C-alpha cells in the first residue's frame with residue numbers, strides 16, 4: 001500500500017461574477033488577490049450610526065480590473081464636478 005499527501009488548495013469564489021479562483025499555478029489563478037473593502041457605519045431608523053457595516057468583497061483578477069477602472073472613472077467625473 002502507498003499513500004500520497006495532496007496539499008490543501010484554497011479556492012476563493014469571486015463575489016461579483018462567481019468564478020472560482022485559487023493561488024496555485026495554472027488556469028484560474030488569482031494573481032492579484034483582489035479585495036474591495038468598504039468601511040462604513042450602519043444607520044438606525046432615525047439616521048444615526050448604530051453598528052459596523054463594513055464589507056469585504058473578494059474579486060477575481062478580471063473583476064478587480066473592471067472595478068478599478070470604474071472607480072477611477074467615477075473619481076475623474078467627481079473631480080470635474082468639483083467647484
Ligand SMILES: [Zn+2]
Nearest residue numbers: 014017060063
Ligand atoms: Zn469575478
